[in-house]
Amino acid sequence: MKRALICGVSGQDGSYLARLLISKGYEVFGSSRDAQMESFNNLQTLGIKGEVNLLSIATTDFRSVLQALSQVAPDEIYNLAGQSSVAMSFEQPLQTMESVGISTLNILEAIRFTGASTKFYNAGSGECFGAAAAQPCDENTPFRPRSPYAVAKAAAFWSVANYREAYGLNACTGILFNHESPLRPERFVTRKIIATAARIASGSGEKLHLGNLAISRDWGWAPEYVEAMWMMMQLDNAQDLVIATGRTCTLEEFVSAAFASVGLSWRDHVVTDESLFRPTDLNESRANPARAHQLLGWRAKNTMPEVVQRMMEAELGRSGAIHH
Incomplete structure (x- = not known):
């Protein structure tokens, strides 16, 4: 063993x-x-x-x-x-x-x-x-x-x-x-987006405050x-x-997918908050995971849309607030 x-x-x-x-x-x-x-x-x-x-x-x-x-x-x-x-x-x-x-x-x-x-x-x-x-x-x-x-x-x-x-x-x-995953704490922006969108969908009436929506990341x-x-x-x-997945999306696309998954338009609920901008940030991160596939036979099956979907399902299951 x-x-x-x-x-x-x-x-x-x-x-x-x-x-x-x-x-x-x-x-x-x-x-x-x-x-x-x-x-x-x-x-x-x-x-x-x-x-x-x-x-x-x-x-x-x-x-x-x-x-x-x-x-x-x-x-x-x-x-x-x-x-x-x-x-x-x-x-x-x-x-x-x-x-x-x-x-x-x-x-x-x-x-x-x-x-x-x-x-x-x-x-x-x-x-x-x-x-x-x-x-x-x-x-x-x-x-x-x-x-x-x-x-x-x-x-x-x-x-x-x-x-x-x-x-x-x-x-x-x-x-x-x-x-990402449902185990992320809410100080991570992805979980913050998912959790807030789920609360808004169940009638919390709050706004989601985010920094720079133009940044792009490879989310797996x-x-x-x-x-x-x-x-x-x-x-x-x-x-x-x-x-990595080898696929890059903007934070705006992530936010849009999260709100769409609960039948909402993100533009009605998101506020850009300059206090959340970082001193230096990466505008874009792009990855080439070809070597991992070559050496390990590993390839990501889930990209950003599936990640959002899975996190949202877990969030709604956790809160029991609304069912889709």
């Missing part, structure tokens, strides 16, 4: 990954900063909380990481911990760099220190490419990060590459573009992306790969 340790198991990706690994017969260990205080709502929602061995690891503390690795002795480690909001990174740049950059370094160093043959997956981000050229980004596109979050993710990416090349660690980074379905993570870890030679 393979053992996997998921750092950041309480988040969207960590919870879906835990479910996937359990279905594949893994013994799954999941950590959060304080497992006693954490509610693990997402694991509860997926009905798997009792099947995950929960433990506390402060990934920013090397001793804490080393202790956990010695205790669990995992075959695979998935590092999905760390501050995950681009918007929040502008408010908390130092905490973002520590929770993303330093945490990744601590896990790599602990694997090297123990001499274990543990495979390591690191959660990278398409945000690292920043304002890349109009060309879709692939594994050879240079990074030009435009947020503290992207800077931290870029630092983590190069740490992984460095440990792989210098010490022969089986370590890879999945450069994931935006991927999170449960598919964790499959790509697992597939990356099964390669004999670790490879960094771009994981």
Whole structure:
């Protein structure tokens, strides 16, 4: 029985990954900063909380990481911990760099220190490419990060590459573009849009306040992306790969699809709020996930319209407000 340790198991990706690994017969260990205080709502929602061995690891503390690795002795480690909001990174740049950059370094160093043959997956981000050229980004596109979050993710990416090349660690980074699900908290714009549209459809009378509607992103379905993570870890030679749908849509198109799915026109309910604009933002992100298809046989089945549909169905099921 393979053992996997998921750092950041309480988040969207960590919870879906835990479910996937359990279905594949893994013994799954999941950590959060304080497992006693954490509610693990997402694991509860997926009905798997009792099947995950929960433990506390402060990934920013090397001793804490080393202790956990010695205790669990995992075959695979998935590092999905760390501050995950681009918007929040502008408010908390130092905490973002520590929770993303330093945490990744601590896990790599602990694997090297123990001499274990543990495979390591690191959660990278398409945000690292920043304002890349109009060309879709692939594994050879240079990074030009435009947020503290992207800077931290870029630092983590190069740490992984460095440990792989210098010490022969089986370590890879999945450069994931935006991927959504009903498990996203409402501070993420996609879930905020879905939840607000559902409330408006049931008569809340509120307005949805959004920033720049002209930005465009590649939005995928999170449960598919964790499959790509697992597939990356099964390669004999670790490879960094771009994981995305390859299809880019504007935020306005996302909003329009969300309101249309509950029979409303978004223009009647959305207010552009300049206070929600970011200091620097990516106007457009485009991805070329061809290499992942070539090496893993992985391809996204759900693109933005299906993602909106699935999130809305879950939202309406959650609120029980209206049925379509």
